[in-house]
Amino acid sequence: MWDAGGSGLLLGQRMPKLRAMDGNRLMVAVAPAKGRSRVYTDERRYLGHAAVGSVRPMTDDPAVPVAPIGATAGGRAGLLSVGFTVAEVGMVRHEVRRHCAQAGLAGDDLDDFVLAVHELVTNAVRHGGGGGRLDLSREGDTITCEVRDGGGGTGMLRPHLPPGDIPGGRGLWLAQQLTAGLMIAAGSEGVSATVTVCLAPSPAVQIAGVEPAGPDPTAAAVEEGTS
Amino acid sequence: VSDDRLAWHQHSHRSEDRYVVALQGELDMNVVDDLHRLLTGSIGRAPLIEVDLAAVTFIDSTVISTLIAAHHGAAAAGGRLSVTRPSGHVHRVLTMTGVLAALGG
Numbered sequence: 001m002w003d004a005g006g007s008g009l010l011l012g013q014r015m016p017k018l019r020a021m022d023g024n025r026l027m028v029a030v031a032p033a034k035g036r037s038r039v040y041t042d043e044r045r046y047l048g049h050a051a052v053g054s055v056r057p058m059t060d061d062p063a064v065p066v067a068p069i070g071a072t073a074g075g076r077a078g079l080l081s082v083g084f085t086v087a088e089v090g091m092v093r094h095e096v097r098r099h100c101a102q103a104g105l106a107g108d109d110l111d112d113f114v115l116a117v118h119e120l121v122t123n124a125v126r127h128g129g130g131g132g133r134l135d136l137s138r139e140g141d142t143i144t145c146e147v148r149d150g151g152g153g154t155g156m157l158r159p160h161l162p163p164g165d166i167p168g169g170r171g172l173w174l175a176q177q178l179t180a181g182l183m184i185a186a187g188s189e190g191v192s193a194t195v196t197v198c199l200a201p202s203p204a205v206q207i208a209g210v211e212p213a214g215p216d217p218t219a220a221a222v223e224e225g226t227s
Numbered sequence: 228v229s230d231d232r233l234a235w236h237q238h239s240h241r242s243e244d245r246y247v248v249a250l251q252g253e254l255d256m257n258v259v260d261d262l263h264r265l266l267t268g269s270i271g272r273a274p275l276i277e278v279d280l281a282a283v284t285f286i287d288s289t290v291i292s293t294l295i296a297a298h299h300g301a302a303a304a305g306g307r308l309s310v311t312r313p314s315g316h317v318h319r320v321l322t323m324t325g326v327l328a329a330l331g332g
Contacts, residue, residue: 164325167292
């Protein structure tokens with residue numbers, strides 16, 4: 001159902017995949033909690049659903065492809081590229097909201113994505129050297145936002161949800177839960193975190209949210225053929 | 228910074244057996260230090276502290292942590308601090324994180 005680019009694994013579960021790469025590199029691919037994009041990494045490279053093909057692996061290894069995977073016609077369009085420190089956190093959030101709304105994102109999807117991006121920005125300010133850079137882009141029906149911090153951070157990069165009465169540590173969990181996919185690449189130069197969201201209605205959400213419109217015609221045909 | 232200079236602090240008032248702290252607008256990491264002081268300062272003014280979120284339109288994980296910490300601070304002082312009337316996306320986030328179940332009034 002989901003084309004992951006021709007090879008590798010398809011993630012249907014929400015369990016984060018942790019792999020150490022190149023000694024000091026750690027790449028994390030987190031299966032999406034909502035939406036239809038599927039993102040993963042294998043030992044050599046990031047791959048993904050066509051809609052998230054613009055995500056770049058954070059590596060200088062020439063063997064790792066950085067060209068869009070399954071890019072749609074028209075390519076990637078940059079929506080916003082901005083550096084930030086603590087003073088710009090609110091402004092960046094408002095700008096991300098404005099550009100995403102202009103692109104057609106609305107309702108809970110818009111609020112969810114804005115908060116997810118904001119959590120990544122907040123992480124960069126608090127744990128990644130006091131600031132970073134944000135790049136928001138659109139490719140086809142997918143909006144992608146990459147947040148790179150200033151390096152030197154020591155924060156934990158695994159999304160997790162503490163119990164409701166324990167402070168701390170929900171930022172990455174929210175970024176994962178509220179988007180179609182979260183990818184994190186950490187290296188000596190810093191941390192890059194990327195979230196995606198699909199503009200089009202998601203089949204996964206439809207399946208989870210409503211009853212099927214009618215009997216599966218394929219199944220009906222089989223029944224008729226065997227009765 | 229005095230309370231009346233905080234744009235996100237709507238008002239605080241005592242109402243019968245409780246002390247209500249009403250917030251408004253967008254709350255993020257840039258307000259959490261002041262928010263922590265505001266909530267800590269409200270502890271002891273009444274057995275029950277209610278943080279009214281009806282007019283709050285945005286919160287993040289740092290604000291959630293501040294609310295939880297204040298909740299524990301109130302409990303340590305023999306009282307209780309709860310959040311009330313979250314709406315829209317604030318309600319959604321507090322619910323999905325399980326925080327509303329722990330801190331809800």
